[in-house]
Amino acid sequence: MAKPKVAFYWCSSCGGCEEAVVDLAEGILQVVEAVDIVFWPVALDFKRRDVEAMPDGAIDVCFINGAIRMSEQEAMANLLRRKSKLVIAYGSCAWMGGIPGLANLTSKKAIFDYVYHQAPTISNGSAVEPLPRTDVPEGELELPEFYEKVKTLDQSIEVDYYLPGCPPTPKITLEAVEAILKGALPEKGSVLAGDRALCHECKANASKPEKLLIKEFKRIQEVIPDLSKCLLAQGLLCLGPVTRGGCEARCLKAGMPCTGCFGPLEKVHDYGAKALSALASIVDSRDEAELARIFDAIPDPAGTFYRYSLPASLLGGRRQVTSDK
Amino acid sequence: MIRLAETAGKLPGVVVSREYKYACSDPGQDMIVQDVRKYGLNRVVVASCSPHLHELTFRKTVATAGQNPYLFHMVNIREHVSWVTEDPEAATAKAEALVKAAVLRAAFLRELEPRRFPVNPNVLVVGGGIAGIHTALTLANANKQVYLVEREPTIGGHMAQFDKTFPTLDCAACILTPKMTAVKQHPNIHLMTYCEVGEVSGFVGSFKVKVKKYPRYIDEDKCTGCGECIEACIFKEGKTPSEFDVGLSKRKPVYLSFPQAVPPIPVIDPEACIEFKSHKCPKSCVEACGDRAAIDFTQTTREVELEVGAVVVATGFKPFDARRLPQYGYGKHPNVYTSLEVERLVNASGPTLGQVVMRDGRKPESIGVLHCIGSRDENTNRYCSRVCCMYSLKLAHLLKEKTGAHIYNFYIDMRTPGKGFEEFYKRLLEEGISCIRGKVAEVSTWPQSPAEEGKLVLRVEDTLLGAVRRIPVDMVVLSVGLEPQADSGQTGRLFNLGCSSDGWFLERHPKLAPVDTFTDGVFLAGCCQGPKDIPDTVAQGGVAAAQSLALIDKGCVEIEPVTAFIDQEICSGCQICIAMCPYTAIQFDSEKSVAALNEALCKGCGTCVAACPSGAAQQNLFLDEQLFAEVQGVLV
Structure with missing residues (x-):
C-alpha cells in the first residue's frame, strides 16, 4: 500500500506550529517513515504550482496552521481543500483565530495607520500603503489583499478535524497521526484532544x-506559587476550568497558569463569555467598589479571555461603530 | 391568526398547524388530543394567552393524548404581542417570530417527570391584625398548627384602635378582643409578637422561615401580666408618645400597648428606659416583679427557625401621612386631627376617656371632616381608599353624638357600596350633618371676617352650589387614605410577591384567584392586597385559610422539574459550581473527580449552570440547545 500523502501549510501564524512538528523529535522519524510529505513550504522546496498540478483529492491529509488574514492565505486554503481528502486545522489560530485573531479588536484602517504611518520605526514620506493592485510603467502589480477581519480556517473552507494548542503538543499530534494511519478517527468536526476541562488532568485539582472563592487576582510576576496546589485557588488567573484538556497540564507543571490555548469544550458556545461567567461567579464579594478593585487586577480582559478565540466567538470581534450615518 | 397558523405550518418539523378560537375550551383541547393521536405528534406548541393561566391546561391535554406533558411549549401572544403591539402587521410579524422560536425550541424538549414533595401541614400567618387573627383562628380550628407573627408587642392591628365600626356601630374592641383572647388561648396557635420575618427559603409545601424575635426585656414565660412593673416604674407619668393612642397620650418606658393587649405582657422601651441609658436606675420595676423575676435587661434579638407548608401574608396598611399635604395644616394647627386620632379621641377608653376635647382644651362647636386626604389625588395616591367615606360618616355621627357640634363632611363623591351603607348615609343626613360636595383647598387661620376669628377656615368649592365658600370651624378631621406599609417592598421581596403600581401586593388573578399570589403556597389576606373594610378583610382571611387548607390536605405538591443536572462525562471536577450552590446540593465526588448533584436539594436556581465553565451543568426546561434554538427562531 502506498504511503499516505501529507501536506503542511501555514497561514497567519507565528511559525510555532511548524516548530511543533519538528518538535516531535525522534517521533518525526516515525511520521516521515509512515507518510509521504508532498508539500511543506517551511521545510521542503515545493511550490504552489506543484500543488496545482496534483489531481483533486491527491493529498490524503493536509495540516493547515494559522488564521486567515489575507486573500492569498484563503486562496491557498481553498486550493489545498480541493486537493486534500482530509483537512486538519492545526493549532489554535487555524481553529479559533488565535493570537492574530485579537486584531479583530481593531480595524484594518487602524492597523494600517499604525504600521505604515505611526510606528516609530516607520519613515513613509509619500504615505504609501499596500494596495491589491498597483499600476507601474512595467504593468500591473498584485499584492494579497489584507482583510478587514481575521477569519478562522473553517470560516473560509470546510475543515474535517481540529488539533488545538498554541502549539499542539507532541502527544496530541502523534495521537492524531496514529488515528489517521489506523483509520480510527472520530466523528467529523471533532476536536482531537481531551473531552473534559484541564482541571480533570491537573495534579493540583485535588488540593x-x-x-x-477568590478575593484577589494576582499576576505571575507577583507570586511564587505553590505548584502542588491549585493556581486558581492561589489567585492566579488560571483558565484550566474553562479549557479543554489533553495537554497534560504542561504549563501548570512549569508554574504557568493556563491561558486557554486548547479552547472551549464541546458544549461551550463562546469561550470568553464562559470564562468570564465562571470566574465572575467565584469572585467572593458583593461590594461594587471591591469588585471593581478585584477585576482591575486583570489588565486586559478581552485579550485574557479571548486570547485564542476572538474570531470564533459569538461577536467575532469589536463591532465597528460607523460614525458616517 | 389564520396567517399565523399558515406560516407556522411551514416551519421545520411541523406536521399540522391550526387556528382555533378557544383552544383552552373542551372542544379545543379535544382537537389537540385527536391530532396528536391521528398524526402521532410528539411535540405540541400552542400560541395563545399567558402560560400562567393555561400552560398547565395544555400540558394536561398533551398528557391525555398519551405524550409526556413536558413535550408541550406555550407561546404568550397575548401579553407579549397583542396587548403591547398596536400595529396589527407588526404584531403578526412578532407573533410569527415567537412561534418560530417556540417550534425550534420544541424540537429540543425532553420528557420530564414532575417532582412530588410532601406538604408540611403548619402555616405561617404574617401580621396580627384582624386579617391575620381570623386566618389563624380558622386554620387552628381546623386543627392545623399556626405560627402567627406580629411585629408590634400586641396583636389587634388597626382595628383595635378603632372606636365603633360602620355601619352597625358595633364597638370595635367588643368584637375584636374576644378573637384576640381566642388566639392567645388556642392550643394550635403559636403567637409570636414583637417578632418579624427575616428570611424565607424553600418552596410551596416546605418553606423555611427565620423569624427575628426582638427583646421585650420581659420574659414571656415568667411574666404573669400583673402590670405591677408599670405601676412601680420610677416615671410617675409617661413621657413617650403612645403608639396605640397615635401620640394623643404618653406612656412609660415599661408599658402595655392597651389594657386588652394580647399577650398581656409589657414591653420595655430601651430608648426611654433610664436603666438602658445610665445604668443608674433603682429598678423599682424589678423590685415590684419580685420572685417572678420576669424582667431581664440582658435580652437580645433572637432568631427562631420555623418550617411551614403555606404562608398567609396579612401585613396590612399604614395610614396616609397628612403632613405630606401641608395645605391642610396638620402638625401646624393643633386642632387639625387625622381620622385615626379621632378614633382614639371618641373612644371611651381613649386618652380623654371619650370626651372630645381638642388640643387647646376646648370642646368643638363646629367640625369639618375632609374626605379623600391622600386618596383620589393626582399628587398623592390616585386610587380610592374605599373605607374613608363610610368611616368619615361614622366619625361624623360619633362626634355629633359626643359634642353636639355642627358637622360638615366635604366629599368628592359619596361612595357607599355595601350592605347597609347607603342607609347609614341617609341616617346621617337625617341627623342633620351637612354634606358639602367639594374638595377642601386649604385650612387656614387667617380671618377675613369677625365670624372667622379664632377659627380654622376651610376654603372649598361647593360644586353643587357652584360657588367658592369659606367655612369657619373649630376642629378639622382629615380622613386619611390607606397606603401600603412603608416596608412592603421588603416584605414583597421576602415572599417573592409582585406589587401593583400603587405598591399593594398583587393577587394571582384579580377575579379568580384573589388571595393566591404568583408564589405557590403564599396567600394574601386583608389590606396588604389593597384597601378594604373589616368584613371584606375577614372574608379574605377566611379564603386564605381555605386555600392553605386545600394545599395542606392534598398532602403533596408537584413541582416543575426545573432542576439542574451535571453531565459527569463532561464535568472536569473543577468545583466552581460547588461554592456557587446556595442549597449545598452539589458535592465533589473525589473518587471520580467530578461534581455530583443531589436533585432532591436542587431548587433550580440555575446558578451552577451559569457558572459551569464546561457546559456540564445544565438545567431542565432551560437547556442550552433549547435557548439557542429559541433565540435563533426569533432573530434569524
Missing part, C-alpha cells in the same frame, strides 16, 4: 479548597 482545591472546599469552596473555591
